[in-house]
Amino acid sequence: MKKLLMATATTALLAGAASGEEIKIGIILGFTGPIESLTPQMADGAELAIKEVSDSGKLLGGATVTPVRADSTCIDAGAATAAAERLVTSDGVKGIMGADCSGVTGAILANVAVPNGIVMISPSATSPGLSTAEDNGLFFRTAPSDARQGQVMADIITDRGYKSVALTYTNNDYGKGLADSFKSAYEAAGGKVTISAAHEDGKADYSAEVGALASAGGDLLVVAGYVDQGGSGIVRAALDAGAFDTFEFPDGMISDKLTENFGTEIDGSFGQHPGTDSPGVAKFGEIVGDKFDATSPFTPESYDAAALILLAMQAAGSSDPAAYKDKVMDVANAPGEKIYPGELAKALDILAKGGDIDYVGASAVELIGPGESAGNYREIEIKDGKITTVRYR
């Protein structure tokens, strides 16, 4: 038995050496939990970038890259930390694409990534609190902070001429952070928030919450929640009671599930989620084809997050997180040749020759300040029960 094990181990080592280094990248997203309808496409997006790089055979002289999925649950910090710990200690990942929700991302960053020195790039954690988190330069995000989304939301609502709104948010880091940044931006623009009330996810009935919101009044209801959870419950109860007809939906609410749940009942409601009209989106759509839904929220950001990790490795000439963490900002920003989805092989070539790239990717990546996206948003409106694009901001 011992001999057999030895033999297998040796073969594995030899095989590994023959085809270059084998690099594992962790993909930690909430495959179960409140945003479980978004995460499959996000993981597919990240794995697409990983496959593109691995198949090109140009990373670090022919390294193969394999993704390892883990479940962040989106809400359970303990479970997410354990899953990330497993990725690092047992699977030996060299970088983490994730996590998704802000609370668990902060927990993984503090408990796993920083102590182990692993680079983490989140495609969707948007809490403003993460901008100032202690990260030793290891944490980046291809999603903008909600401080920015709050500002964009306030702009959209003011532009449409609404003077007073009621606001409800899901009771966690994401909801609270977004609600606070929106409230301050909107009030600075002269708007009035009649009530800012939290709602708990996973309840059977939200008529009491809606009663309070309706009593406070307002021209429309801002629902900073999750579409698979209380957010939909709030909208359902508000429509049933006739309390509000028009809603504003931030990113957590925008998915096909929303129109599936409510159809034409929410015609005229609007919202925004990170998105861009840069040519990258179209190219991303092309390379994805009909394999999965490339327009699902945070899917382009996930592709970009995974691509950035691998490009930074190439730029540093090493898969060691301590070495490549400093290169992430370099490959993401100007100067250099612009890189769009599907051109990762070209980027690897340029970097191998010591050239410079400016990764644009699917979501027009531009990292600012503490390593977070500057933020482009797609303003949407529900027309005839469908999500339509109004413009990009």
Add this chain to the structure above:
Amino acid sequence: MDFLNAIVAIANYVLIPGIAYGSQLALGALGVTMIYGILRFSNFAHGDTMAFGTMVTILFTWWFQSLGISIAPLPTALLALPFGIVFTALLLLGTDRAVYRFYREKRAAPVILVIVSMGVMFIMNGLVRFIIGPDEQRFADGARFLIRARDFKQWTGLSEGLAIRTSQAITVVTAVAVVALLFWFLMRTRTGKSMRAYSDNEDLALLSGINPERVVMYTWLIVAALATIAGVLYGLDKSFKPFTYFQLLLPIFASAVVGGLGNPIGAIAGGFVVAFSEVTITYAWKKVLVYLLPESLEPSGLAQLLSTDYKFAVSFALLIIVLLFKPTGLFKGKTV
């Protein structure tokens, strides 16, 4: 006009949801109170019995829907309800035979039975999750509304809307019918009388030749029907999720205790007391006050006593207050 608007706002956000929720609690509390009165223990498994009955009903509803059977505009679940009751009755009789009878024959103290019922609760809990999963299920179909808020505004020209969902109307009608039937059964039929006799004085009842096992069996059958109906109505009106049914245990027990454990009238009154205190204490009265008061007196805040997050705290507080000052409940039940 303002006065009418205020009344409509209260009806829409307080009265109608309160009455529907109160009826659901009352049916649940009736089940708890029946077990307490006749079998003499607090059945903690009641919330999960409701979940089990609802689950069976949902499975039958889906089956009927796939066969294309419907009783539109009424929800198909009403058609599936009898099947849910039958399966729940089988489950409860099975549990009684396998678990409770053993302790009854040993004349175990009520405290032991309470703990036993907690064990049963966890098993049912697991059973339901195993069969249908922990996720939320929606099974309401048919017409959703009797009156839509938007239509109501157009008809009346008021600025406040009034919405009545079909499920709310069905809840109230069914609850009234079930309660009437139950009281007729307890007061008029021979079996009902023997159940009351057994509840009042077990020894005397046994002396007069009442078969205790028969009384116990009828109790479980009635409880199965009450629990399934309460669960299905709650699920139709809100949504079905095993965990929320488990949480329902608290307001249901609060209702039964507030009204007086073992007293059916108390259970109904308790259900409405708990439901209305939850709704009125967490409702923001600003809108109503703005309609009613002259402009100078209008409240600047929300006029909300407690945030809606504290809904369950209201049932807890009521429970404690009643236990402190009137341990037998409003309608003189048995002491807990």
